[in-house]
Amino acid sequence: MLKTIIRQSIHLQPILNARLSTSLCNRLHTLSNHMNVYPNNSFWPYVIVSRRTAILDQHIKEADQMRTRPPSTPHDIERRVLRICNEYDKIQEANKNNITLSTHFMKDLGLDSLDHVEIIVAVENEFGFEIPDSDYDKLYTIQAMVDYLVQKMRIV
Amino acid sequence: MSLTTRLPQTLKQVRPVLSTDHAEAKRRVLNLYKIWLRQIPYLRVDYIKNNWTETHLRNVIKENFMRNKDVTDLRVIDLLIVRGQMDFVETAEIWRQQHNTALMDSKKDSYKKKSTSFLGRFYEGH
Numbered sequence: 001m002l003k004t005i006i007r008q009s010i011h012l013q014p015i016l017n018a019r020l021s022t023s024l025c026n027r028l029h030t031l032s033n034h035m036n037v038y039p040n041n042s043f044w045p046y047v048i049v050s051r052r053t054a055i056l057d058q059h060i061k062e063a064d065q066m067r068t069r070p071p072s073t074p075h076d077i078e079r080r081v082l083r084i085c086n087e088y089d090k091i092q093e094a095n096k097n098n099i100t101l102s103t104h105f106m107k108d109l110g111l112d113s114l115d116h117v118e119i120i121v122a123v124e125n126e127f128g129f130e131i132p133d134s135d136y137d138k139l140y141t142i143q144a145m146v147d148y149l150v151q152k153m154r155i156v
Numbered sequence: 157m158s159l160t161t162r163l164p165q166t167l168k169q170v171r172p173v174l175s176t177d178h179a180e181a182k183r184r185v186l187n188l189y190k191i192w193l194r195q196i197p198y199l200r201v202d203y204i205k206n207n208w209t210e211t212h213l214r215n216v217i218k219e220n221f222m223r224n225k226d227v228t229d230l231r232v233i234d235l236l237i238v239r240g241q242m243d244f245v246e247t248a249e250i251w252r253q254q255h256n257t258a259l260m261d262s263k264k265d266s267y268k269k270k271s272t273s274f275l276g277r278f279y280e281g282h
Contacts, residue, residue, distance in 0.1 A: 113182070114222075117193070
């Protein structure tokens with residue numbers, strides 16, 4: 001991607017015999033009347049340049065979308081996990097604002113193992129990777145879950 | 157001496173259906189719960205005529221699992237797991253009919269309660 005961008009930005013000198021497609025030609029015909037259209041559909045350089053910049057912009061936009069996100073901090077992960085817990089409707093309203101890092105799912109919030117599975121599935125959907133069954137019994141507190149996620153996402 | 161003290165050790169254990177101890181059975185149950193949960197958005201689409209919401213489906217699945225929470229016999233638990241998984245496959249592959257699925261209705265109100273008083277049982281036949 002970067003090579004294409006560099007290559008195209010270096011070769012910005014005009015090419016007089018570029019051929020554009022007929023539909024594009026017709027559209028350009030209607031846009032402005034003072035275009036110098038040769039019968040074999042070749043244009044003046046400024047049209048070529050503007051088309052090149054359009055392609056360049058498209059490349060830059062794609063590269064921007066493919067750029068990896070900045071590495072998230074543990075605080076960021078913690079915030080997302082807390083948000084998931086707050087959206088979970090089985091937790092009583094009174095406890096929702098008291099959810100801290102050291103909240104134990106079963107003892108403090110009164111959830112059972114099926115609810116625990118539900119929360120883990122929600123966390124999996126949020127972060128995009130699968131948590132194996134053997135790790136379920138490590139993740140009984142929020143602090144443990146955040147540590148586990150940090151460890152998994154740094155390794156990957 | 158009583159019979160139980162004289163029974164050899166090999167006769168005391170029953171042949172397991174699927175899982176050998178409660179921890180393994182619990183793992184299987186949680187796995188089954190997980191795959192039902194993951195299937196919820198597909199259920200909503202495949203059986204779209206029923207207009208199920210996600211919370212309704214979650215509650216029904218949870219209720220179905222909680223109905224059997226007091227079972228302690230390992231082989232019964234295994235059979236229930238197998239039946240639940242068969243249900244899951246039938247539902248996922250849409251071998252059921254769309255309009256005919258009362259499977260995701262809450263069954264709380266449809267169970268006939270066993271009558272506890274003497275006269276209640278008498279009228280029923282015992």
